[in-house]
Amino acid sequence: GAGVSQSPSNKVTEKGKDVELRCDPISGHTALYWYRQSLGQGLEFLIYFQGNSAPDKSGLPSDRFSAERTGGSVSTLTIQRTQQEDSAVYLCASSLVGGGLKNIQYFGAGTRLSVL
Amino acid sequence: AQTVTQSQPEMSVQEAETVTLSCTYDTSESDYYLFWYKQPPSRQMILVIRQEAYKQQNATENRFSVNFQKAAKSFSLKISDSQLGDAAMYFCAYRSGYETSGSRLTFGEGTQLTVNP
Numbered sequence: 473g474a475g476v477s478q479s480p481s482n483k484v485t486e487k488g489k490d491v492e493l494r495c496d497p498i499s500g501h502t503a504l505y506w507y508r509q510s511l512g513q514g515l516e517f518l519i520y521f522q523g524n525s526a527p528d529k530s531g532l533p534s535d536r537f538s539a540e541r542t543g544g545s546v547s548t549l550t551i552q553r554t555q556q557e558d559s560a561v562y563l564c565a566s567s568l569v570g571g572g573l574k575n576i577q578y579f580g581a582g583t584r585l586s587v588l
Numbered sequence: 589a590q591t592v593t594q595s596q597p598e599m600s601v602q603e604a605e606t607v608t609l610s611c612t613y614d615t616s617e618s619d620y621y622l623f624w625y626k627q628p629p630s631r632q633m634i635l636v637i638r639q640e641a642y643k644q645q646n647a648t649e650n651r652f653s654v655n656f657q658k659a660a661k662s663f664s665l666k667i668s669d670s671q672l673g674d675a676a677m678y679f680c681a682y683r684s685g686y687e688t689s690g691s692r693l694t695f696g697e698g699t700q701l702t703v704n705p
Contacts, residue, residue, distance in 0.1 A: 503691060505691075505692065505693075507693075514695060514696075514697050514698070515679065515693075515695035515698075516695075517692040517693065517694070520691060520692055522691075528692070531692070561631060563631075563633065565633075565693075567691070569691075575691055576635060576638065577635075577691075577693060578635070579625075579632055579633035579634075580632065581630060581631045581632040582631045582632070584631075
């Protein structure tokens with residue numbers, strides 16, 4: 473696609489429910505990133521996928537958070553048993569991989585998650 | 589761990605004037621990249637300008653330029669001839685140049701820029 477696409481744009485859920493957020497990266501980008509943007513914590517890294525390598529999950533805040541990337545393209549971020557503190561904007565980015573500035577990250581418009 | 593600090597939560601500028609947004613960072617690495625991203629109300633982060641740490645020359649992109657002071661670990665953004673469309677949240681970001689450190693971006697807290705007509 474022309475840019476990084478995220479869906480849904482907005483999601484309202486009840487505390488304790490599971491949610492899935494989707495990211496469709498730019499075609500040909502082998503690297504994919506998830507970030508969370510919240511009022512209290514600012515912008516923080518969650519997880520990074522690169523090709524067939526094991527993902528870097530070091531930013532996931534708890535075991536309620538998981539992500540997968542199927543076929544090296546679309547990624548889904550799943551939050552189980554949502555809590556009110558999970559309310560945030562979840563941003564996805566993709567990039568090429570290579571030295572120097574080849575791996576500029578391009579962002580989607582994010583999913584605003586509200587947990588009631 | 590690297591940190592990025594933006595000490596100006598809000599800034600305002602008159603249309604057609606010049607404004608400078610501040611950013612400082614802390615790192616022990618010698619190979620890294622610095623970025624300024626703009627986030628309008630649409631939420632989509634847009635890359636404004638980037639700088640490789642090994643380059644002494646300051647990056648410029650049309651009305652946007654940076655003042656990169658490596659020794660002081662400072663990376664400020666200057667916007668010349670400000671336009672109404674420049675109004676947005678601006679984030680300074682750091683990325684390591686070492687593969688072992690990963691490709692994640694570390695962001696500052698952001699500066700909300702208002703452009704007054």
